[in-house]
Amino acid sequence: MTTKEAIDKIQTLKTNLGRVIKGKEAVIELAIAALLARGHLLIEDVPGVGKTTLAHSLARSIDASFQRIQFTSDLMPSDIVGVSIFNESKMSFEFKKGPIFANVVLADEINRATPKTQSALLEAMSEEQVSVDNITHRLPSPFIILATQNPLEYAGTFPLPESQLDRFTISTQIGYPTEEVEREIISSKNTRPLHEILSPVVTSEEVAAMQDIALTVKMEEDLLTYIVRICAATREHADIKLGVSPRGAMAFHRAAQAIALINGRDYCTPDDIKRVAVPCLAHRVMQARHVMEDSIKEPALLIEEVVEGIAVPV
Amino acid sequence: MHFHTYTTIIRVLLTVLGFAAISLVGELGQSFLLIIGVVTLVSLAINVKYELSIAPRLWNILAVIMLLGFIINYIAFDHDLLSSGAAFLALMVVLKLYDLRSVRDHLLLYMLVFLEIIIAAASTVSPAFLAILAAFVITSIWAMVLFNIRRDYEQWNGKNKIITQRGLLSPSFFLYTIAITTLSLVMTLMLFFIIPRISSGFLERENKSILSVPGFADELTLGNIGRGKGSSKIVMRIEFPKVSGPPINMYIKGTTLDNYDGRNWRRSKNTKRKIEKNFNGDLIPEVKLKGRLFNQLITLEPLNTNILFAATPWSKISGNFKNLKTDNSGTLYMESKPFSRITYSVWSTMDGREGAELGSAELERYLQLPLPGQEDTGKIKAFTTELIANEKTKYKAVRKIEAHLRRNYRYTLNPKKGAGKTPLSDFLFYAKEGFCEQYATSMVIMLRTIGVPSRIVTGYVQGQWNDIGNYLLLRQRDTHSWVEAYLPYSFSKSSPRTLNNKTERMAWIRFDPTASEGLVTPVKSSRLALYIDALKWRWTRNIVNYTIDDQIETAITLKHRTNGLRKWFTSLLKQLPSLKDKAANSGQSLPLVIALILMSAAFLVVVINRGKARTTIKTPAFYIEMLRILKKKGIEKTAFETPLEFAKRAGGAEVKTLTEALERVRYGMKIPSKSETSQIKSLLEIIKNN
Structure with a gap:
């Protein structure tokens, strides 16, 4: 697959998703970016704005195995990764794969599960493998987790630990649709589930190839420095207790490359970097607790502030 | 580099500079300096490597102990505020290296170093101080810039965030500041030479290291001068404007003594009188002199005497003196002992003949002999009479005595004791060795026994010519004593006549009976020492004591130089058409070649830099x-x-x-x-x- 073909394929994917998720091109691009950067996507928003629809649509657009896990407070780790069951006929234990063994996994309302269950995802997300009873099982490739979560203030939620948040390449919100789009949505005569309209437009092999091409997107030396400086600045910022980790910086870099490819370029620009700064970094930082609780800024705001303070290499 | 690295560099530099400045304070002992130096270096190493801090309370206690130690040292032992203060500061800097927590602590350290520099400024005129000061100025500019950056940064980004900040400054920060500072130093120097000043030198202070020189008090014990001969402390430097080398037979006269008691020389009491000034403010003698005058520019180190030194006879002295007095001994007295170096100009003929008219009472004074118990004058008289039996004139007789002493007695600074009971008879008849005082004293007493009024003179001779700086160096070991005899002298003719000729004038004539070995100073100092002294001297002469006259001179020289350059350039332009043929074998085109090389080098530098700039932008x-x-x-x-x-x-x-x-x-x-x-x-x- 050439770069040109990859760009075309991405366009097709975008249009396909756009048929279901209306008026949200930016969110769609970020979702595809997470896919291309070999990362995982976290969608955080209030119920009913289309989180699950987006995740489901993306999964449907790829011709690959798909599993959906609905996270609840009584979900156990074995419900995700699988269990060893004693097979009486063979007189031995047999591993029964859990729903995580799929190319695309939709982890719906991830923060409704207990931290123990959430942690079961850790190894899978970073190493694309799971270990049960001392045996390591490879996960299929490509592997992407599309997670949705409700805002933390909502009842019955367990906040995701920092280590897990750090493993999501991109965290994004969807937001309410515009008046025009909302009219269009509610006046729709369609009664089938939205994702059923969609047909797969890319194969899992094509996704793997696109991921490889995204890695080759050119990143000029000074832009690399720009990325490093932004990350370093989050660690120096007075209002940030925990800055961006090197893993975060790596994800930031890959996401910028992916966004450049989505925008039809084989090279990165400062705008690509700025564009993914908040989705890539905001969920990785922790605000410092000040005496004045009012002065706490949202992480997204802090990241914006940091980025606005770093000179752009021209 | 981390921002932290910059502050560390500055800290190390400042501490080292502070110590270097302190080491210039002469009163601190070598061993103390060595210990402090080692401790400072070790503390710096610890500071850079581990950033060790001691508990604030412990630090405060130590600081108070040091302060008390300083006060006790000042009151009970040292008595010199500067040297005890310097020691205190050096110790405080070391202590502060273990208490660098906040920005304020760093500022305090810088402040201590600044005080060290101030103390050094007050105590030294060493040229090394200029280098230290320049380095301190540059380093403190860095420190100030860094401090401001840090303060502004912390205002917006929180405390101590800056420490690990990279890329705030590039290493060229140092280069730029050095360039700017050098530029401003050069400008300051230029202003220094151009703008007239009210007072010269660094901070002036009462100089406590006044050199004690024997031989110039009202009294001189035999052997005193000889004891001082081992010292190579510099007493004065003499420049000879418009003359390329030192004149031979330089006798720089200090004072004369007339009364001898067999062991000590004393100056009899006589009235001092003010020396008159001419309309220029220069001092002039009572008797006008004729003949060729030598100009000496004498710079006297602070000595423990108010005697002014000059080659005699002098015809004019110019210097910053309120009053200068003289008496019948011919000595020049300042109003008080000088506390710092003084520079003055003397014009003298240097032939050693001072015209004088003595009354009978005074003549008697110069014919005084030790009492029989003090010295065996009878034997000396017999010896002298026998020696000059064949001489027809008194002058020739005196010369004969001078020659006899010179030839037959061995010069040594450690004469052995002979069988003689009194110093002079021992020297003359038994030991037959000694140094200038024995020679001169013997000659005076011998002359007095045959009725020639005479006196002993103390002063300086010979010295060492510093051909690098073109000046004469006189050290304590160049102290000398010689003889003046009161003899008739005709000014119209070059030789004195007999006593019987009443028409002739009388004069004090210089004789030096000391064997010539005594006049040859063994040269101990190396070329390097000469070079260093020349450098020091130039520093004192041109920087510390830079006067309006020097400014005028510099301006005139500059004008001449530029005139010459302009003439050379115009002539070059005129020659230009024929230059092609000449260029091949002409040595005159050398300046042109050099200029061309310099220009092309400059061009190359510009081109290379431009190429560099292109790659960076x-x-x-x-x-x-x-x-x-x-x-x-x-x-x-x-x-x-x-x-x-x-x-x-x-x-x-x-x-x-x-x-x-x-x-x-x-x-x-x-x-x-x-x-x-x-x-x-x-x-x-x-x-x-x-």
């Missing part, structure tokens, strides 16, 4: 040009805007197209095609004309 020229045009129109890009954001703000399709081109070239690393280049050019034109 990656922004395409067309984008810079676009930014420039837009800036003129009032739209300026900030450093924090991406090109695309700026393009949106600036508006216009042309700007957008150019920005896209920039992104391709700058970030996509694509080389623009020919059509693209021409498109860019036309777009730039459009923006310009809009």
